[in-house]
Amino acid sequence: MTSIKSLLAESPYLTSIPASYIFRNNNIDPNDSALLTEPELKIPIIDFSLLTSGDPNQRSKVISELGEACENWGFFMVINHSVPERLIDAVIDGCKGFFDLAEEEKLEFKGKHVLDPIRYGTSFNASVDKVFYWRDFLKVFVHPQFHFPNKPSGFSELALEFCKKIRQVVKGILGGISEGLGLERDYIYKSLNLESGLQVFAANLYPPCPQPELAMGMPPHSDHGVLTLLIQNGICGLQIQHNGKWVNVNAIPNSFLVNTCDQLEIFSNGKYKSVVHRAVVNNNATRISLAIANGPSLDTVVSPASELVENRPPAYIGLKYKEYLELQQSRNLNGKCMLDCVRLL
Numbered sequence: 640m641t642s643i644k645s646l647l648a649e650s651p652y653l654t655s656i657p658a659s660y661i662f663r664n665n666n667i668d669p670n671d672s673a674l675l676t677e678p679e680l681k682i683p684i685i686d687f688s689l690l691t692s693g694d695p696n697q698r699s700k701v702i703s704e705l706g707e708a709c710e711n712w713g714f715f716m717v718i719n720h721s722v723p724e725r726l727i728d729a730v731i732d733g734c735k736g737f738f739d740l741a742e743e744e745k746l747e748f749k750g751k752h753v754l755d756p757i758r759y760g761t762s763f764n765a766s767v768d769k770v771f772y773w774r775d776f777l778k779v780f781v782h783p784q785f786h787f788p789n790k791p792s793g794f795s796e797l798a799l800e801f802c803k804k805i806r807q808v809v810k811g812i813l814g815g816i817s818e819g820l821g822l823e824r825d826y827i828y829k830s831l832n833l834e835s836g837l838q839v840f841a842a843n844l845y846p847p848c849p850q851p852e853l854a855m856g857m858p859p860h861s862d863h864g865v866l867t868l869l870i871q872n873g874i875c876g877l878q879i880q881h882n883g884k885w886v887n888v889n890a891i892p893n894s895f896l897v898n899t900c901d902q903l904e905i906f907s908n909g910k911y912k913s914v915v916h917r918a919v920v921n922n923n924a925t926r927i928s929l930a931i932a933n934g935p936s937l938d939t940v941v942s943p944a945s946e947l948v949e950n951r952p953p954a955y956i957g958l959k960y961k962e963y964l965e966l967q968q969s970r971n972l973n974g975k976c977m978l979d980c981v982r983l984l
């Protein structure tokens with residue numbers, strides 16, 4: 640399966656996309672006409688420094704903001720996270736450097752199975768996708784064991800430092816979410832074994848597309864883990880579903896875009912729904928996004944927390960995270976269809 644990058648290198652003056660990439664027709668999709676832009680809506684913003692500050696009033700205020708964001712949006716932007724901007728920029732440059740390698744060099748990292756620790760590819764799962772997505776990707780398992788491509792030089796070291804810092808931010812946010820649910824600060828972190836949790840570094844390349852209104856970078860889906868943190872190269876393209884409408888996310892510079900994922904929905908017994916999101920493409924700039932997915936350890940059986948099923952019976956069956964992940968990755972990416980496999984109510 641040809642990457643988008645090679646497709647464009649072979650046909651630099653492409654004016655229409657191959658039929659196999661036509662995902663939608665704006666004229667007939669009512670969902671697409673329901674697009675809202677974000678300023679009217681105020682996507683929640685969480686000040687991470689207040690979560691870690693010693694001031695209990697500020698902390699309890701931000702914990703309740705976090706709870707509202709999880710309940711009403713499943714999405715928020717995190718500012719003042721203390722991960723240096725130069726590190727973020729360098730990691731994004733590293734992703735660009737990887738995608739700029741010759742195709743033969745990248746193909747050395749072409750994985751076969753969803754649990755292969757390094758996988759370079761295109762679309763989502765090109766062997767089952769009915770329509771191809773306008774996206775090339777590099778997915779790497781960086782925790783509990785750190786794997787990484789050995790090129791471009793220096794990229795691996797930067798990624799190691801970055802992912803470690805992200806785990807600290809995730810720990811802080813999950814502490815706030817736990818307390819917001821009335822649990823001990825480290826309850827979610829411990830119950831889901833985040834200390835040995837799976838962390839996936841997923842870099843996405845969306846080259847300019849001659850017919851962006853017909854193509855899709857990534858189709859509507861929810862993420863399988865607990866929390867995903869996303870950064871990008873200053874070019875927007877992420878949209879989240881909110882009250883049945885698509886909302887453009889205009890990221891605050893240097894913020895992390897955070898979405899709550901399926902394992903948190905299951906663990907919170909449906910109180911915090913994982914958010915459906917997608918990536919649209921444009922016709923003038925290459926977009927790079929980097930999603931860091933943070934999940935339980937692969938052998939954790941995730942089920943609704945016992946503390947949260949007192950007033951409401953469990954709404955999901957327990958399933959080992961590894962099994963959930965294998966199922967999700969081997970199918971078509973389609974909204975929240977995976978959660979339906981474990982839903983009881």
Ligand SMILES: O=C(O)CCC(=O)C(=O)O
Pocket residue numbers: 841843857862869876877878916917918928930
């Ligand atoms: O590129 C984006 O904005 C979204 C990426 C995404 O949803 C993912 O990698 O799971």
Ligand SMILES: [Fe+2]
Pocket residue numbers: 860861862916930
């Ligand atoms: Fe996603």
